[in-house]
Each structure stands twice: as structure tokens, then as C-alpha cells.
Amino acid sequence: MKMLNTLSGFIKERFPLENMNMKSMLMKKVVPVHKLSWAYYLGGLTLLFFIIQVLTGLFLLFYYQPTVNEAYDSVKFITEKVPGGAVIRNMHTWSSSAMILCAIIHFLTTFAMKAFEKPREITWWSGVVLIFITFTFGFSGYLLPWHQLSVNATKVGLQFIGAVGQYLPGVLSELPNKLIEIIQGGPSIGQETLSRFFAIHIVILPLAILAILGVHLLSVQLHGMSKGVSRNVEKTEPFFPNFLIKDFSLWAIVFLILFILSITIPFESFFPYPLTEPYNPLGSTPDGIKPEWYFFFLYYPMELLPFWVIIVAMGVLVVGLFLVPRIFQGTKRKTLRFLSWLAFAYFVIMTVFGEAIFEMIKGVK
Amino acid sequence: MSDFFLLISLPYVAMFSLITVTIYRFKSKKFSLSSLSSQFLEKDKLFWGSVPWHMGIGIIFLGHVVAFTMPKLLQALVSKTNILYILEGIGLIAAMFALGGLVVLFLRRLRNARIQAVTSNMDLIILSLLTLQILLGILVATLYRWGAAWAPSTVTPYLWSILSFRPDVSYVASMPLIIKAHIVIAWVIILFMPFSRLIHIFALPLEYITRLPQIVVWNSRRLKEEVIIAQLEAQSRRHFLKSAFGITTGLILLSIGIADKVIPFFRGPSLSAKEKEEMLKNKLEKMKATIKQKELENERLVNEYIYIADLKDLKTDEGLYFTDYSMKPALAFKDERGLPLLYSAKCTHLGCTVTNKVKNGKLLCPCHISHFDVKTGDVLDGPAPKALPTVKFILMDQSQQIVINPDKSKLNEYKVYIIKEGNT
Ligand code: FES
Numbered sequence: 001m002k003m004l005n006t007l008s009g010f011i012k013e014r015f016p017l018e019n020m021n022m023k024s025m026l027m028k029k030v031v032p033v034h035k036l037s038w039a040y041y042l043g044g045l046t047l048l049f050f051i052i053q054v055l056t057g058l059f060l061l062f063y064y065q066p067t068v069n070e071a072y073d074s075v076k077f078i079t080e081k082v083p084g085g086a087v088i089r090n091m092h093t094w095s096s097s098a099m100i101l102c103a104i105i106h107f108l109t110t111f112a113m114k115a116f117e118k119p120r121e122i123t124w125w126s127g128v129v130l131i132f133i134t135f136t137f138g139f140s141g142y143l144l145p146w147h148q149l150s151v152n153a154t155k156v157g158l159q160f161i162g163a164v165g166q167y168l169p170g171v172l173s174e175l176p177n178k179l180i181e182i183i184q185g186g187p188s189i190g191q192e193t194l195s196r197f198f199a200i201h202i203v204i205l206p207l208a209i210l211a212i213l214g215v216h217l218l219s220v221q222l223h224g225m226s227k228g229v230s231r232n233v234e235k236t237e238p239f240f241p242n243f244l245i246k247d248f249s250l251w252a253i254v255f256l257i258l259f260i261l262s263i264t265i266p267f268e269s270f271f272p273y274p275l276t277e278p279y280n281p282l283g284s285t286p287d288g289i290k291p292e293w294y295f296f297f298l299y300y301p302m303e304l305l306p307f308w309v310i311i312v313a314m315g316v317l318v319v320g321l322f323l324v325p326r327i328f329q330g331t332k333r334k335t336l337r338f339l340s341w342l343a344f345a346y347f348v349i350m351t352v353f354g355e356a357i358f359e360m361i362k363g364v365k
Numbered sequence: 366m367s368d369f370f371l372l373i374s375l376p377y378v379a380m381f382s383l384i385t386v387t388i389y390r391f392k393s394k395k396f397s398l399s400s401l402s403s404q405f406l407e408k409d410k411l412f413w414g415s416v417p418w419h420m421g422i423g424i425i426f427l428g429h430v431v432a433f434t435m436p437k438l439l440q441a442l443v444s445k446t447n448i449l450y451i452l453e454g455i456g457l458i459a460a461m462f463a464l465g466g467l468v469v470l471f472l473r474r475l476r477n478a479r480i481q482a483v484t485s486n487m488d489l490i491i492l493s494l495l496t497l498q499i500l501l502g503i504l505v506a507t508l509y510r511w512g513a514a515w516a517p518s519t520v521t522p523y524l525w526s527i528l529s530f531r532p533d534v535s536y537v538a539s540m541p542l543i544i545k546a547h548i549v550i551a552w553v554i555i556l557f558m559p560f561s562r563l564i565h566i567f568a569l570p571l572e573y574i575t576r577l578p579q580i581v582v583w584n585s586r587r588l589k590e591e592v593i594i595a596q597l598e599a600q601s602r603r604h605f606l607k608s609a610f611g612i613t614t615g616l617i618l619l620s621i622g623i624a625d626k627v628i629p630f631f632r633g634p635s636l637s638a639k640e641k642e643e644m645l646k647n648k649l650e651k652m653k654a655t656i657k658q659k660e661l662e663n664e665r666l667v668n669e670y671i672y673i674a675d676l677k678d679l680k681t682d683e684g685l686y687f688t689d690y691s692m693k694p695a696l697a698f699k700d701e702r703g704l705p706l707l708y709s710a711k712c713t714h715l716g717c718t719v720t721n722k723v724k725n726g727k728l729l730c731p732c733h734i735s736h737f738d739v740k741t742g743d744v745l746d747g748p749a750p751k752a753l754p755t756v757k758f759i760l761m762d763q764s765q766q767i768v769i770n771p772d773k774s775k776l777n778e779y780k781v782y783i784i785k786e787g788n789t
Binding site: 085264 | 632644731
């Protein structure tokens with residue numbers, strides 16, 4: 001009973017009913033103005049890209065066919081034949097990358113600004129879940145065009161789960177492989193996998209993200225922007241309309257850039273052609289299979305370090321992320337900023353130089 | 366590729382810079398928008414430079430605008446040869462005027478120390494670009510005659526393809542280098558324009574529209590105050606009107622742009638008969654492949670053994686891909702004794718398919734570079750943890766009898782079959 005009481009107290013504190021009205025959530029909200037104010041736009045930007053994803057994704061659904069036979073051709077049909085199809089598809093790919101990038105930077109800056117402090121724990125937790133969902137979006141969407149690169153990269157990605165098996169005792173060691181088969185819907189990647197990933201990508205994940213996004217946004221509006229810096233901020237600006245106007249202006253500019261980018265540069269121009277050929281279930285895996293750039297920070301260490309290191313690190317990371325409001329309760333913002341920079345530097349280095357480092361250490365090429 | 370960059374990407378960058386930087390400069394007023402007239406510094410040369418330049422370029426510009434906006438009209442006009450000659454003649458003379466004026470202006474900037482003081486590098490760049498552009502224009506007009514006749518059907522559609530966000534270089538891709546250069550430099554000039562004093566082109570009309578009302582002030586305190594209030598009110602009203610105007614135009618443009626892409630998207634493509642035929646063919650082929658795949662699956666479910674190849678067709682240095690009983694890729698080789706050698710081709714590391722080419726007695730998995738010994742399937746190096754499993758097979762002779770002890774001399778007649786797990 002006591003536990004129940006503490007729980008309800010906890011929730012009441014995070015979702016104060018008396019504040020749940022337009023007036024205090026929209027009109028009275030203010031945004032602090034200081035050196036790090038730019039970070040307040042990142043979440044909104046991620047949201048913009050998400051909206052673009054939903055809309056362009058819906059458009060793509062009009063022509064995409066989720067079967068092993070048709071998937072590749074239907075994507076090709078969209079890009080080559082349907083008027084405006086190329087732009088919409090490019091937008092979907094460009095904006096997916098942009099969404100993940102924004103989410104990552106948003107995540108790092110909120111950490112650096114200690115935006116997880118009481119009473120904002122729920123914002124933080126929902127944010128962590130959101131970022132996981134976003135990555136899953138990326139992973140599941142990657143398979144859908146069904147070309148060499150996408151299928152083979154998915155294959156390798158899934159096999160990492162199987163590699164956990166070697167550390168499990170006895171009967172359990174077969175478990176991860178069983179799990180892969182469940183995810184794939186069969187012993188190898190095929191129609192079942194495509195159907196599952198399709199359902200996950202277009203129905204399950206969007207529903208999940210919408211629900212959690214609701215909680216996330218509600219608690220952001222309830223508690224207002226976190227102060228972000230340690231000293232006292234005197235300068236603030238009203239959220240409505242000043243901040244919102246700026247926010248939307250930024251959206252407009254970003255949308256314009258994205259639009260022009262999608263018209264002029266197809267995302268796939270970064271891959272060598274043979275990788276975007278239709279998937280061939282027989283025949284050797286082509287050279288240069290790798291995941292999308294946003295998985296590099298996971299992928300290259302996986303390739304280089306013993307696998308158990310990765311498992312342990314991942315476990316610690318995931319649990320750690322949820323415990324952040326606890327662990328860093330008393331940490332100074334300066335330290336948090338430093339940690340964020342560290343993480344960011346790691347991410348950039350692995351993304352940009354990961355391949356070079358990998359080749360250097362492995363001594364290939 | 367360079368075509369793509371110069372004729373598609375560059376225009377968009379240029380227009381983007383033109384719009385954003387111009388707006389920025391208008392808003393910030395950090396720079397003056399005039400051409401920073403240096404009239405007081407040296408009057409004579411300015412006259413002999415500026416007037417012919419502005420007259421000449423004005424006519425040229427008008428000609429280009431007509432070609433871009435009313436190509437049909439222009440084409441109709443120049444179909445009469447004498448009109449064509451007259452137009453081209455006027456154009457050429459105007460170009461000469463412009464060039465002459467520009468050279469005078471250029472020299473003035475370079476020679477006079479006082480004017481140099483107000484001349485930035487950007488001015489010199491833009492002056493050189495303009496000179497070059499006019500030279501190129503004259504070259505185009507003389508080397509590839511009668512531009513007024515061919516441009517409306519080539520350059521104009523290209524320009525419209527850019528402006529309507531459906532870039533298409535095919536109209537101009539095969540044109541001579543000089544013409545392409547003329548087009549590219551035009552974009553470069555647009556790109557640099559907002560950073561240079563050329564921006565003064567936009568200055569006049571806009572300033573006029575949005576400037577404060579001029580109110581005559583009498584010498585009375587009360588009136589003065591009223592005037593100030595009136596001015597403030599007018600200012601805020603204008604402010605509101607300006608932003609409302611901006612937002613509505615923006616929204617209208619946005620919805621036009623989106624509708625322009627989205628409506629045809631939903632309507633779908635209209636394919637030619639040939640395209641339809643091609644797609645259908647492609648689809649049929651795919652279906653056949655699927656049928657084959659399903660047959661393979663079925664075969665593996667019902668048959669006790671499955672034919673892979675004739676033994677004589679197997680090679681030692683290049684494997685034949687086939688599908689094993691669990692529908693996974695596998696490879697068939699021949700060993701030195703001439704007997705078959707069958708491996709699963711699924712890498713034991715993370716399941717990529719290994720290559721079928723043997724190099725130095727090794728098979729490669731390209732994903733994370735594992736090498737396998739082709740004789741035994743053992744791992745030689747790389748992250749793969751286990752050897753490639755072998756696949757069980759039997760040999761049959763011509764009379765469909767299972768061969769227990771293969772006869773060396775009859776190897777060429779044998780056929781290779783794989784057998785179901787659990788059978789021996
Ligand atoms: S999958 Fe073959 S080496 Fe990794």
C-alpha cells in the first residue's frame with residue numbers, strides 16, 4: 001500500500017493536474033534565453049522530420065509493394081516513373097537521416113543541460129524510449145527496398161543477436177538463434193521477414209512512437225523548458241508566440257533545404273551501384289556491406305572488439321540511460337557538458353573514420 | 366556528373382543564395398543597397414561608362430527576358446528572316462555598347478586610387494564575370510548564329526525545368542562548350558550578385574514601397590507629437606502588413622509547390638506502351654523466378670535426394686552455387702581426385718554468403734574477411750568461429766543407380782545429388 005502511495009505521489013508530482021490547461025501550458029510558458037538556447041529548437045526539429053517521415057511515408061505506401069518479388073521494382077517504379085516520386089522518396093531517406101541526427105544531438109544537449117532533473121524524469125525516460133524507437137525505424141525501413149545492400153546489412157545486423165548465444169550456457173545458447181528465426185519468420189531472410197519488417201515499420205512503430213511522443217510532449221509543456229545552465233537566467237521570452245514563431249521559421253527554412261536537397265541529390269548516390277541491385281538470394285554477398293551511417297558507432301566497435309565487451313557495454317548503457325536521473329542527480333552541469341562532448345566526439349569519430357580505423361586495424365586494402 | 370553539378374545543383378544554390386542573402390541584406394541593412402555610387406569621385410568616365418553599359422545591358426536583358434517568358438512569340442517573330450536579322454543586329458550592337466561601357470567602368474576602378482578605396486574584391490570579381498559573360502554572349506551570337514531562333518526551344522525549357530523544380534539538363538547537355546559556359550556563368554553571377562553591389566538592382570522599387578510616409582511637420586509641439594504617433598502607428602501597421610504579406614505569399618508558394626508535386630504523384634504515371642511492355646516482361650520474369658524458387662522448396666520437402674550437377678561440370682577453382690535442403694546457399698567444387706566437394710556457403714560468422722572463386726586455395730567471406738580452406742572448409746583466418754559444414758551427397762550413374770565405389774574411369778558419367786539429413 002505504501003508503495004502504491006509513493007507511486008501515485010510520484011506521478012502526481014510529474015503530471016500536476018492543476019497545470020493541465022491551455023493557460024499554463026501554452027500562454028504562461030517562457031523559454032530561457034542564454035548561450036545554449038539553440039538547443040531548445042532541436043526537439044522541435046526532430047518532430048518536424050518525424051512529421052515529414054509520416055507524410056512522405058504515406059505517399060510511398062500508395063505505390064510500394066511489400067513482397068520479395070515486387071518490392072525492388074515498386075521502389076524503382078516510384079523513383080523513375082511516378083511524377084514527383086523521386087523527390088518524395090529522397091525526402092523520406094534524407095529526412096530519416098536528419099531525424100536521427102537531430103534526435104542524437106537533442107539527446108546529448110538535454111543531457112548536457114541536465115534537463116532530466118526532477119520533475120522531468122518522465123520526459124527523459126520517454127525520450128530514451130523514443131530514440132530507441134527511432135533507431136528501430138531506421139533499421140526496419142532499411143530492409144524495405146530489398147536491394148543487395150539492404151537485405152545483406154539486415155542479415156548481418158540480425159546475426160549479431162545470434163552471436164550472443166556463444167556466451168549462454170547449455171540449452172540457452174540456442175535461444176538467440178531461435179529469436180532471430182522468430183524475427184525473420186523463418187530460417188533465412190525472405191518474404192516473411194519483409195512482411196514483418198513492413199508491418200513493424202509502418203504500423204507498430206508509428207503507433208508506439210505516437211503514444212510515447214504524447215507523453216513526452218505533454219510533460220515538456222507541463223514543466224516548461226529546463227533552465228539549462230547553472231547560473232540564474234534573467235532573460236526569458238514567451239513561448240507563445242515569440243518562441244513558436246521562431247520555431248516555425250526554422251521549420252520553414254529546414255524544409256526548404258530538405259526539399260532542394262531531395263530534388264538535386266538522390267540519397268543513394270552515396271552507394272556504389274552493385275549494392276543497390278536487386279537482392280540475389282543465391283550468389284556471394286557483395287563487398288562493402290555496412291549498415292546506415294547512424295549505426296557505425298555501434299557497428300565498427302562490434303567488428304573490432306571481442307563480442308562480450310559489446311554485450312556488457314550495451315547492457316550497461318541501456319540500463320544506465322534509464323538511471324540517468326538517479327546517477328547524475330548531483331553532478332554539475334559542467335561535468336555533464338564534458339561527458340556530452342565526449343560522447344559526441346566518439347560518435348563523430350566512429351561515423352566519419354570508423355571504416356578507416358577498421359581497415360587500419362584489420363590491415364585490409 | 367559535372368553537367369549535373371553545374372547545370373542543376375549550381376542553379377539551386379545560386380537561387381537560394383540570391384533569395385536568402387538579399388532578404389538578409391534588406392532586413393539587416395548592414396550594407397547599403399545602392400551601387401555605392403562614386404559619382405563625386407570622378408564624373409566624366411562614369412558618364413562614358415555607366416550610360417552605355419546600362420543602356421546596352423538593359424536591351425540585352427530585355428531580349429533574354431522575352432526569350433524566356435514568351436518563347437512562342439519570339440519564335441513566331443523570328444520565323445521572318447528580316448525580323449531575325451534586325452533583332453540579332455540590335456542585340457549585337459547593344460552588347461558592344463555594354464561591353465564598351467563596362468570596360469570603361471572597369472578601367473576607372475582599376476586606375477583611380479580614390480575609387481579603389483571603395484572597391485572590394487567582390488566588385489572586381491563581379492565586373493570580371495560580367496565582362497566575360499558579355500564576351501561569351503557575343504561569341505555565342507557570332508559563332509552559333511541566330512540564337513533568337515534556337516534558344517527558345519532549348520535554353521528556355523531548361524530554365525523552366527529548373528524554375529519548376531523538375532530539373533532536366535537534356536535540353537542543353539549536348540550544346541557546345543561556349544554556350545554551356547554562358548549558362549554556367551550566368552548562374553555564377555546570380556550566385557555572387559547578392560554579395561556585391563549588383564544588389565542595387567532590387568533596391569529602388571522595394572525601398573519605395575515600404576519607406577515611411579513623409580509628413581510635413583509644422584512648427585507646433587502638439588502637431589509634432591501627433592506626427593510622431595502617427596508615424597509609429599504607420600510603422601507598426603506597415604510592419605504587420607509586411608509580415609502578413611510575407612507569410613501569405615510563403616504559404617501560397619508552399620501549397621502551390623506541394624500541390625505541384627503531390628497531385629501528379631497521386632494521379633500516377635502515364636506510361637507509354639513500350640514502358641508498359643517492359644515492366645510486364647520484367648514482372649513475368651520475376652514470377653518465373655519465384656515459381657522456380659517455390660519448386661525448389663517443394664522438391665526439398667518431398668524428394669529424398671536432389672540433382673545438383675553433372676560431375677564433369679564441377680570445377681576445382683570456381684564453385685557452383687546451389688540451394689541446400691534448408692534453402693540456404695551452398696557451393697559445389699571438385700577435388701583433385703575428381704570427386705565432388707560440397708560446402709554450405711553460409712559463413713559461420715554472421716551468415717554472409719562466401720564467394721565462389723578460389724584464390725590460393727582459399728574461399729573468402731567478404732563481409733568481415735574470413736578465409737576458408739577449400740579442401741577442408743576449415744577457417745584459415747578471420748572472425749569465423751567454425752569450419753564451413755560440408756553437405757552430404759551421393760553419386761549416381763547413368764542408370765540412376767547409386768554409386769558406392771566410384772570408378773575412376775567413369776567419373777565423367779556420374780551425376781551429383783544431395784541427400785536429406787538423416788539419410789545415409
Ligand atoms: S559473415 Fe563471414 S566473416 Fe563475418
